[in-house]
Amino acid sequence: MLGRKIAQLGLTLVATALLGGFLSATPVRLAPGFDADETALDPHLSSQSIQALRRDRAEQHNVLTFYIGSLRLALHGDLGTSISLKQPVGTLLHDRIPLTFRVVSLGLLMSWVCVLVLALSTVRVRTPAYDLLATVIAGLLLCVPAAVLALLSVLWNLPGALAIALIIFPRDYRYTRNLLDKAYSLPHIITARAKGISQTRILFWHVVPVVGPQLLALAGVSVSLALGAAIPVEALCGLAGIGQLAWQAALARDLPLLVNITVLVTLVTLLANSSADVIGHAWRGRQA
Amino acid sequence: MSLWRKLACGVLLLVLAVSLAASWIAPGGYARQDRDAAGAPPSRQHWLGTDEIGRDRFARVLYGTRISLLLAPAAALVSTAFAALVGGLAGYLGGVWARGAMAVTDLFLSLPWLFLLITVRAMLPLNVSPTFSVLVTFLLLGLWGWTAAARVLCASASSIRNSDFVRQARASGVRGSRLFWIHVLPNLKPVLHAQFWISIPAFILSEANLGILGLGVSEPLPSWGSLLKELEGLVSVGEEPWKFVPLLLLVLVVTSFQLVLSNRNEVAA
Numbered sequence: 042m043l044g045r046k047i048a049q050l051g052l053t054l055v056a057t058a059l060l061g062g063f064l065s066a067t068p069v070r071l072a073p074g075f076d077a078d079e080t081a082l083d084p085h086l087s088s089q090s091i092q093a094l095r096r097d098r099a100e101q102h103n104v105l106t107f108y109i110g111s112l113r114l115a116l117h118g119d120l121g122t123s124i125s126l127k128q129p130v131g132t133l134l135h136d137r138i139p140l141t142f143r144v145v146s147l148g149l150l151m152s153w154v155c156v157l158v159l160a161l162s163t164v165r166v167r168t169p170a171y172d173l174l175a176t177v178i179a180g181l182l183l184c185v186p187a188a189v190l191a192l193l194s195v196l197w198n199l200p201g202a203l204a205i206a207l208i209i210f211p212r213d214y215r216y217t218r219n220l221l222d223k224a225y226s227l228p229h230i231i232t233a234r235a236k237g238i239s240q241t242r243i244l245f246w247h248v249v250p251v252v253g254p255q256l257l258a259l260a261g262v263s264v265s266l267a268l269g270a271a272i273p274v275e276a277l278c279g280l281a282g283i284g285q286l287a288w289q290a291a292l293a294r295d296l297p298l299l300v301n302i303t304v305l306v307t308l309v310t311l312l313a314n315s316s317a318d319v320i321g322h323a324w325r326g327r328q329a
Numbered sequence: 330m331s332l333w334r335k336l337a338c339g340v341l342l343l344v345l346a347v348s349l350a351a352s353w354i355a356p357g358g359y360a361r362q363d364r365d366a367a368g369a370p371p372s373r374q375h376w377l378g379t380d381e382i383g384r385d386r387f388a389r390v391l392y393g394t395r396i397s398l399l400l401a402p403a404a405a406l407v408s409t410a411f412a413a414l415v416g417g418l419a420g421y422l423g424g425v426w427a428r429g430a431m432a433v434t435d436l437f438l439s440l441p442w443l444f445l446l447i448t449v450r451a452m453l454p455l456n457v458s459p460t461f462s463v464l465v466t467f468l469l470l471g472l473w474g475w476t477a478a479a480r481v482l483c484a485s486a487s488s489i490r491n492s493d494f495v496r497q498a499r500a501s502g503v504r505g506s507r508l509f510w511i512h513v514l515p516n517l518k519p520v521l522h523a524q525f526w527i528s529i530p531a532f533i534l535s536e537a538n539l540g541i542l543g544l545g546v547s548e549p550l551p552s553w554g555s556l557l558k559e560l561e562g563l564v565s566v567g568e569e570p571w572k573f574v575p576l577l578l579l580v581l582v583v584t585s586f587q588l589v590l591s592n593r594n595e596v597a598a
Contacts, residue, residue: 057436184583186534188541189576192560272447273538277561291447291544299447 046322050315057311062304063108120301125293130301133286141275141282145267148205153260155210160218164225165240175218179211188273201278208270209263216259224251250328254321261317265310337588344582348395355388360549370571377571380559384549390575393551397533398582400467405528407471409478409521413514416479420486421513431483437476446473446535447544462547466539470532478524485520489513523590530586537579553579
């Protein structure tokens with residue numbers, strides 16, 4: 042059953058990545074100036090060379106042919122060359138992925154620690170004032186644009202990971218708090234509390250098995266949120282990661298670079314969501 | 330209606346009314362330059378000072394508010410209409426149609442929208458007119474924001490399709506588009522309303538994010554995003570506090586929307 046689920050998710054992942062790549066490749070082909078090649082303006086080139094360059098371009102005229110050609114090259118490790126930075130896209134991605142990975146994972150860790158601590162304490166303490174305070178903080182953070190949080194982190198000399206954590210925190214907090222609140226209201230948990238079972242035991246033996254799969258799914262979604270937040274944070278905090286690269290590529294109309302970043306981020310997002318799905322499925326299966 | 334919701338409604342109406350009256354309140358307009366007072370602090374002449382090329386910041390805030398407050402609902406309308414068409418029809422038709430439509434929706438949901446949005450925004454030539462850039466920015470937001478709503482609408486339409494009154498209508502000979510337009514769609518209204526209203530603050534925030542990154546509305550047209558871009562040049566928070574007025578206004582408006590929509594969120598869920 043689990044093997045089938047993994048195979049199904051794998052197929053979905055490949056299909057989505059291929060379709061996502063095609064959706065991203067289409068704007069590259071349709072972008073203004075795609076047919077223009079400045080090397081054809083070189084006065085040293087013979088008319089035969091210019092004709093050969095034009096033939097090469099003409100082969101890429103069809104979007105599907107262009108996409109299949111790009112895929113074939115990508116399979117051989119050639120992701121093309123950045124128009125604005127004049128460097129191989131593969132090298133650029135290779136240099137910048139570690140920083141984004143560090144910032145995003147640290148941001149996710151901080152955000153989830155805050156979410157779990159605050160949500161658990163509000164559900165356990167059950168003081169209206171405390172609950173209101175937590176809701177107001179989360180609500181206010183939800184109303185501030187991600188880019189402004191990034192700017193404020195620059196002004197206050199705070200790490201970029203903290204800005205990512207503050208962007209994700211309010212989105213995850215609301216759901217986590219509601220999930221925990223519902224779980225603590227379940228009859229068997231109320232009975233366990235009435236019998237005087239310790240809070241830690243109730244949490245790990247009764248609450249976590251109920252909310253675990255849903256929290257895992259939420260964690261999967263928060264990965265894509267964190268990657269989205271990495272664009273303004275890296276761009277405005279001056280962190281040389283994938284987000285900053287995407288922003289620079291967008292400003293410079295460097296579509297080949299943008300397409301590769303989009304496909305890469307799509308794959309990471311899908312992998313995170315699929316992994317959360319598979320683990321959640323296995324968890325539920327064990328419980329059943 | 331609770332006191333907080335009434336207050337939030339009042340704030341939204343007041344901000345909308347003031348922004349609509351921008352032409353009377355700030356007759357100089359958002360683009361007129363006072364070159365002798367470039368980068369000036371607040372004064373009697375310029376209530377919120379001027380920007381680095383001498384444009385009145387107060388006038389720009391008013392006009393920017395008008396653009397964001399009028400175009401975010403327009404984008405929400407586009408996304409809700411698209412979601413109703415895709416999700417509503419998929420749920421109504423069921424079977425292969427629903428599975429196909431939901432597969433497409435899942436595909437769009439799994440694509441990182443901000444990355445795609447800046448890809449498509451980057452496709453635009455550099456010399457587009459400011460008005461065109463405003464329309465394209467909000468249209469893109471509208472066209473990208475339909476997916477989550479389509480899922481909800483598909484589920485709602487599917488439950489309506491299997492309800493007794495639709496079965497009865499079908500048994501009475503009502504078929505095809507009439508069944509959809511007369512019996513299914515009107516019953517989706519509460520969900521459509523909720524989706525429309527909850528999209529507005531999301532689009533306002535998205536435009537602000539794009540604007541700060543320099544990928545939103547083009548100069549000289551103001552928007553909350555382009556006004557917030559000024560914060561980039563600050564060295565400390567207390568340096569020029571009046572530059573935070575657009576941020577305070579945005580937070581006030583989005584918070585008011587959240588308060589007004591607090592019960593609509595439950596309908597949407």
